[in-house]
Amino acid sequence: MPGSYFADRLTGMVVLSENERLALARLEERERPVRRGMTLHRERDRTGDVYILRKGTMMSSVLLDDGSRQILRFHFPGDMLATASMIYREAPETITAVSECIVAPFERSAFAALYTEHPRLAALIMVYNQIERAALTDRLAALGRTSAKARVAAILIEMRNRMQTEVDGTASFVLGLTQEEIGDATGLTAVHVNRMLRQLEEEALIARESGRISFLDERAMLRTANYIDRYAKLNLDWLPPAN
Amino acid sequence: MPGSYFADRLTGMVVLSENERLALARLEERERPVRRGMTLHRERDRTGDVYILRKGTMMSSVLLDDGSRQILRFHFPGDMLATASMIYREAPETITAVSECIVAPFERSAFAALYTEHPRLAALIMVYNQIERAALTDRLAALGRTSAKARVAAILIEMRNRMQTEVDGTASFVLGLTQEEIGDATGLTAVHVNRMLRQLEEEALIARESGRISFLDERAMLRTANYIDRYAKLNLDWLPPAN
DNA sequence: CGTGGTCTTGAGATCCTTCAACTTTCGTGG
DNA sequence: CCACGAAAGTTGAAGGATCTCAAGACCACG
DSSP states (O other): OOSOHHHHHHHTTSOOOHHHHHHHHHHTOOOEEEOTTOEEEOTTSBOOOEEEEEESOEEEEEEOTTSOEEEEEEEOTTOEEOGGGGTBSBOSSEEEESSSEEEEEEOTTHHHHHHHHOHHHHHHHHHHHHHHHHHHHHHHHHHHHSOHHHHHHHHHHHHHHHSOOOOOSSSEEEOOOOHHHHHHHHTOOHHHHHHHHHHHHHTTSEEEETTEEEESOHHHHHHHHTOOOTTSSBOOTTOOOOO | OOSOHHHHHHHTTSOOOHHHHHHHHHHTOOOEEEOTTOEEEOTTSBOOOEEEEEESOEEEEEEOTTSOEEEEEEEOTTOEEOGGGGTBSBOSSEEEESSSEEEEEEOTTHHHHHHHHOHHHHHHHHHHHHHHHHHHHHHHHHHHHSOHHHHHHHHHHHHHHHSOOOOOSSSEEEOOOOHHHHHHHHTOOHHHHHHHHHHHHHTTSEEEETTEEEESOHHHHHHHHTOOOTTSSBOOTTOOOOO
16 A cells, blocks of 8 residues: 555656655555445544545535536546545545545645655646646536537546546446436436437437446547547646656 | 735735745746637637736636537636646646736746645645635536526626625625626526526626626525625634745 | 336427627717 | 717517426336
């Protein structure tokens, strides 16, 4: 269990110093399993730890008072979870395990030392936050201005790209979401999600069999979904020196 | 022109040290007017400065390839603008002046020194980002799961609360948005925005006269809009010491 | 083999959009 | 200061996208 999954996420951006690696590894010393369907915390719970996701897929969501749910974001290994715990007394979102997961919890007070002793890591956390912000605005634009079919296609692409999808020859992957969950993420009903999946299938953009999805026409998928990779085209020239 | 509008924004959260004030004030040494309708930059432009908004209202938006526009967020005095410039080579959003504005531009490289010398300010910038993130997720939930009327009501409340609304006896304020802009922010057509405004008026929740809006039934507005104040209930106990 | 959850499909209802015309407001130049 | 044109707002009617309700099929699991 040595090493830091969050560090691995940052490694695509810069080369970390030994000191920085150590500081991040210290955040992830403890581990905790989370069973499928279980929550890290619910909306309005008193906030506590922050987490790094080490294994599995999680999601954050909110409940509206008519009982409907909006899924805000899916989380994948290396992601920092419950970042709102850093600043709010009450959690603004519910965080739930979509599959069997392992998280590394740490106290928010750990950030004080991190920010003082490792300015570049502090800056990288901001970079990470900005990427998440960009991804959220993409979803905002999708919900506000694109068709149901485009939104469903976008979710499929996001899930495939962000899962640790071992390329096993074909471009197929196990989605691991119910159509209800896809609906809650895209602002649609499960019934309509079903119809949109069928339509994508009939147009030969995807194929489905027992939870597995394959992209038959990658280009057409990207086109209908308006997809933008927010982890690309970064510019981090300005970062402070490592420590 | 001394002082920092961004610092004023943070002042509600913590007491800044003299050093911190100075560091922030240095960011805002220059000023630049932006005429109504003009842009700071457009999507896909090469990124440049970051800005603090000193006066006026601005908005960030994206264009989809069918020509429709989604307004992502409105910005008010004290807000930090174009934060994506910190990390991307190309701007992911267009930033436009909704009214006559004044901004204070500074180079993104200024963050290097800020993060090294003022860890607590670095942490506060993260706090600021988290608040913005929470506001974005609220809008996401609104677009995905609430009715047109609720979304329009939510925009009205947000604009009133965040504008420097001098309380002139009544609870009325000048919206300063076209119905088209409200539509682009809520994911609706201008026509339907018009009908929703009318409906809010008929139900005696608001009154309108030549661009001025008054809330007649504050409670009912908050209820239909699902409004949550994301600047409240913060918990910043863990912040590193001032410098 | 039941049982509950998920998926699938149809039919009708609803919300929102589109299109089109008209009115009002606003900004600008004469 | 007025006149004009453009932008913004208003309203009706019809169409389309998505939802709701309902029922049946499939599947995994005890």
